[in-house]
Amino acid sequence: MTPGARVAAAIDILDDHLSGTPAEQALTGWARKHRFAGSRDRAAIRDHVFDALRRLQSSAGLGGGKNGRAIMIGLLRGFGIDPSTLFTGEGHAPAVLTDWEQVSGDGLSRASRLDCPAWLLPQFDESLGDQSDDVLEALRHRAPVFLRVNIARISRQQAQKLLTEDGIDTRPHSLAPTALEVLKNPRKINGSRAFLDGLVELQDAASQAVVEALQIAPGMRVLDYCAGGGGKALALAALGAEVVAHDISPARMKDIPTRAERAGCKIQIATPDRLARFGTFDLVFADAPCSGSGSWRRAPQGKWLMTPERLSDLLDVQQSVLSQLPARTTADGAIAYATCSVLRVENRVQVDRFIENHSEYGIEVEHSFSPLDGGDGFYVAQLRRM
Numbered sequence: 001m002t003p004g005a006r007v008a009a010a011i012d013i014l015d016d017h018l019s020g021t022p023a024e025q026a027l028t029g030w031a032r033k034h035r036f037a038g039s040r041d042r043a044a045i046r047d048h049v050f051d052a053l054r055r056l057q058s059s060a061g062l063g064g065g066k067n068g069r070a071i072m073i074g075l076l077r078g079f080g081i082d083p084s085t086l087f088t089g090e091g092h093a094p095a096v097l098t099d100w101e102q103v104s105g106d107g108l109s110r111a112s113r114l115d116c117p118a119w120l121l122p123q124f125d126e127s128l129g130d131q132s133d134d135v136l137e138a139l140r141h142r143a144p145v146f147l148r149v150n151i152a153r154i155s156r157q158q159a160q161k162l163l164t165e166d167g168i169d170t171r172p173h174s175l176a177p178t179a180l181e182v183l184k185n186p187r188k189i190n191g192s193r194a195f196l197d198g199l200v201e202l203q204d205a206a207s208q209a210v211v212e213a214l215q216i217a218p219g220m221r222v223l224d225y226c227a228g229g230g231g232k233a234l235a236l237a238a239l240g241a242e243v244v245a246h247d248i249s250p251a252r253m254k255d256i257p258t259r260a261e262r263a264g265c266k267i268q269i270a271t272p273d274r275l276a277r278f279g280t281f282d283l284v285f286a287d288a289p290c291s292g293s294g295s296w297r298r299a300p301q302g303k304w305l306m307t308p309e310r311l312s313d314l315l316d317v318q319q320s321v322l323s324q325l326p327a328r329t330t331a332d333g334a335i336a337y338a339t340c341s342v343l344r345v346e347n348r349v350q351v352d353r354f355i356e357n358h359s360e361y362g363i364e365v366e367h368s369f370s371p372l373d374g375g376d377g378f379y380v381a382q383l384r385r386m
């Protein structure tokens with residue numbers, strides 16, 4: 001496909017998404033109807049779509065409209081590319097720019113320029129102070145790809161060597177001793193020997209740093225209370241913890257046994273109705289549902305789907321999850337709370353509210369990771385009865 005045809009495809013997919021189809025589904029639907037498109041074309045089109053979703057508001061402003069065509073015009077302008085070089089009308093490229101499209105693009109407000117929903121901007125400012133603009137700017141860019149080295153089985157250096165043999169260049173990242181940043185050929189990871197043998201997993205570097213912050217000692221009994229797909233459960237197990245994974249939606253944990261087997265570790269699965277049978281734990285960890293504001297580079301749709309009502313509902317769920325943790329710990333056990341959000345209301349404010357109602361608890365570990373550190377934005381606090 002020509003570069004123009006790829007832009008035309010991205011326009012169709014964006015229009016489908018903007019009419020209500022989830023982005024991944026819109027991409028798959030398009031690929032099914034256009035089987036001639038090769039993997040390089042699909043990857044390039046996907047990049048266009050996700051770039052546009054990260055920069056939806058500024059692109060709509062610069063393109064002068066909220067449909068796929070205007071957004072792609074604005075996206076190209078935002079990247080400093082003259083859209084008329086791709087909107088040629090030739091072959092399968094989009095039709096040439098109209099007179100109006102050539103001059104469209106208004107002056108952008110601060111919220112639009114930073115691609116932040118206007119209602120959320122005060123929350124960012126309150127949470128991040130003078131780093132607010134830089135963090136929001138970072139969230140407008142593609143996320144780096146990180147691997148977690150399964151140090152139970154291989155050193156970071158050995159993993160790097162093995163990956164190089166498969167054409168994947170990496171470098172150690174300072175956020176976590178297990179983290180490698182992928183510099184070349186990220187699309188080869190799933191077929192690489194290191195991945196297939198369970199020696200590396202795809203995991204954001206700050207997500208790894210969160211697990212590192214929990215100071216796991218081998219043999220510790222840990223309950224991952226909101227395990228989801230098991231990214232952090234696997235990292236906990238690799239540090240030698242005896243991990244039980246739990247989630248209110250057990251279906252989300254369906255891949256954990258296969259992932260654990262590949263990694264050469266054991267993770268027990270506890271559905272909510274069976275959790276009591278697993279007794280109490282040295283550490284009960286909740287990677288709580290959140291706005292995802294720290295990882296909007298990876299899942300940009302979340303930014304535009306968030307509303308004040310949804311955020312308020314999430315805050316209630318987070319406090320409810322926190323309040324369920326103490327019952328699962330041993331008398332001298334700890335609880336830990338994490339989010340992939342940079343918003344104070346979801347982080348320290350929640351922990352303070354919990355302590356107001358459970359005054360026997362105090363914070364013993366607390367870290368905030370900013371997208372400016374290289375990985376996603378994350379927060380983690382570990383609390384213990386004092």
Ligand SMILES: C[S@@+](CC[C@H](N)C(=O)[O-])C[C@H]1O[C@@H](n2cnc3c(N)ncnc32)[C@H](O)[C@@H]1O
Pocket residue numbers: 225226227228229230231232233246247248249252287288289290317321
């Ligand atoms: C941020 S995700 C977890 C991601 C996972 N820890 C990982 O690293 O891959 C949050 C998870 O919390 C679960 N959840 C939501 N409410 C819950 C509750 N009340 N109790 C337990 N899990 C809950 C969701 O189903 C979701 O899978």
